[in-house]
Amino acid sequence: MGRAPCCDKANVKKGPWSPEEDAKLKSFIEEHGTGGNWIALPHKIGLKRCGKSCRLRWLNYLRPNIKHGGFSEEEDQIICNLFVSIGSRWSIIAAQLPGRTDNDIKNYWNTRLKKKLLGRRRDSSSTSQPRHLPNEKGCNPNPNPNIGSSLTLTSSALERLQLHMQLQGLNSPFSFYNNTALWPKFYPLGNDCKLFQTISTDAITTTVYPLKLSQATMEPSEQANLSNSMITSLQGSLGISSSSSSNLDIELHDLLYGKESQFINEMESFKEMNIEEGMGWWGSNGLDEKSLFTSLDSTSALRSDFVLQEYRMGYDL
């Protein structure tokens, strides 16, 4: 049984807001503020609207200094960087873009930016549907049950993975970026990235992708220690020991690169993308790093191993 509705659904108006309603809401809030209670607000001003609807209207449209449309390349870049890093946390992403709302960014991502970045493979193989991406209804369009049945990542995770692997040079899906527990020592995606490092153990090879050290330098020994801690963390995330991870690695490799897998074909298509057009700007950004990490720290561990977990579930590891 769900909770009681926040308002009397039968007596509230739904649908587009009229200019009169906008004016009422705007003038009241500008004069009195929200009063700390959105639910009560529409009654105060005689609006037959749900309080949540008023809140949304104010935050997404009426609030001062709201920008609509006209996303710049820089904003595109920030959105993409953050989406790869933290997923569909639109409110956090919006916090990095003054004047933008989470709804606006979400719409922009879903309708344009995602296609700009991920949709290119359709252009490069114009005759076919994406091979095992979930379609818009969450169904797997791939007719091959052997492939479709096990590869059921959520679209968000898969998109992040795809973007991420583009960043990773198609190396490893288990990467630094997806293990945010490791982040505090670094600012991700700095534009003066210098550290490209491939880390190998007997079980897992992973690439530490462009990192901008928060400190000016890091000694090689410190880097090695960090590498080891990352491997340990990755293994911990996967719930594997170093002795058992060889099999995992093989299985993953088979899944991702084997003859039967179409996953890698998806990834290969990214290689065909025009780097200048699509991803050339990736890696530099204008983030307010301090405030970003403040918001990241406050968001319940960031689903820190979310992608890894989905990977494990999706591949039934």
Added chain:
DNA sequence: AAGGGCATCAACCGCCCGATA
């Protein structure tokens, strides 16, 4: 010109979480 499909975006829905009684 018509109409079918697609893209866009405002708005809604329902869930989660923290505050409070």
Added chain:
DNA sequence: GTATCGGGCGGTTGATGCCCT
């Protein structure tokens, strides 16, 4: 400790306009 409430959030829907055939 628990129930209730409101705020906040992400996902989804529906209306609208545009484009293509």
